[in-house]
Amino acid sequence: MSPFDYRPTVRGGQSMRRTWARVLAILRRPKPISAWVAAVAYLMVAPKLAPPGFDDRYLNLWFLSAVAVFCLWTAAVWRLRDWQWRRQTPSGYRVYTRNFDREIAAAEIDAILPPISSSFQAEFDAAWEAFSNALVGWRTKAHLTALEASGRIRQAINAEALAETTITVLVDQSGSMRGQSMLLAAAATDVACDFLVHLGVTVEVLGFTTASWNGGESRARWLREGRPDHPGRLCDLLHIVYRSSEDPRASTGGGTFRPMLRPDLPKENVDGEAVAWAASRLLGRERPRKILLVISDGVPADDSTLMANAPSILEDHLRWVLADIERAGRIRAAAVGIGFDVSRYYSVSTTVTAPDGLGAAVIGLLERTLLETGDEATQRIG
Secondary structure, eight states: TTTOOOOOOOOSSSHHHHHHHHHHHHHHSSSHHHHHHHHHHHHHHHHHSSSSTTTHHHHHHHHHHHHHHHHHHHHHHHHHHHHHHHHSSSOOOOBBTOOOOOOEEGGGGHHSSOOOHHHHHHHHHHHIIIIITTTTHHHHHHHHHHHHHHHHHHSOOOHHHHEEEEEEEEOOOOOGGGGHHHHHHHHHHHHHHHHHHHTTOOEEEEEEEEEESSSSHHHHHHHHOOOOOSSOSSOEEEEEEOOOTTTSSOOOOOGGGGGGGGGTSSSSBBBHHHHHHHHHHTTTSSSSSEEEEEEEEEEOOOOHHHHHTTTHHHHHHHHHHHHHHHOOOSEEEEEEEESGGGGGTTTEEEEESGGGGHHHHHHHHHHHHHHHHHHHHHHHOO
């Protein structure tokens, strides 16, 4: 069996879901009364401004221009309100409630999720079989790439500087990652861990998604409390620790990442808070050289949040978090995009057009990031 024969049914229409959520976010925003007043005033005044003899054709233009006045006025009021809202908080971002967010170890996933259905169980077993046995050739190629990169890194950076380095790999577990992308993200992460530990680098692996679709308990509370305006993030985050930085093992035989392959785990993705969470864990470590590598396949998206707020709320927050990390200068953030150009968010990035190139891309970006920061560390120690 080819390593890429494993293609389970992906939860369909992820890009359509995101587009539709953005459309609904616009349609459901309250329309300002001033826009209605402006449109009515225009309808009353415009006929007096029409030139003589401008007959029936004028009616169409009259109504269309009134609609344009309404839309432009509404957009201007929304922009003003959003600007005023952003001034209230540094990032223009808020969270309706954190009471239902969870941070768990990978071993706890089975206890958090509902019992897996028979169809999902078959898909899960197929994914694990592919991970364990069907990727031998792919893994061999990725390990050879890592071995070559390791030699170049050791020539450029001394062992003491490498020992001062800690890296976190943060994996996007949104619904669009389900299937082949998640399978190869798990395999690439496993290879990367082996590569980094043998270099003497401390490594941690984290994942992020939401606990349920459609906002979960957070949105239910918002509905009960009367749907207040600008609620901010409206979903229950699920952050997962797959491998702790305290784990010294070079490889766990992939068992650490088996829960990552559960097909009912991926849901929505709130990237900004996930990156901030991973960065806070990195900052808590004593090693001075810190790198955050994100593996993702798209824009931040959560339907319930986008429908109740400005459509760009999650993207704006991700950009703000990354800009704050860059300003502080204590963490180097980088990202690998799967079929998606992540350079719109990350200044250090690479993109693969297909998941099967993920192994080489992850190793290549880790090498690049280590070498870019290696000279400073070596000089400091020397």
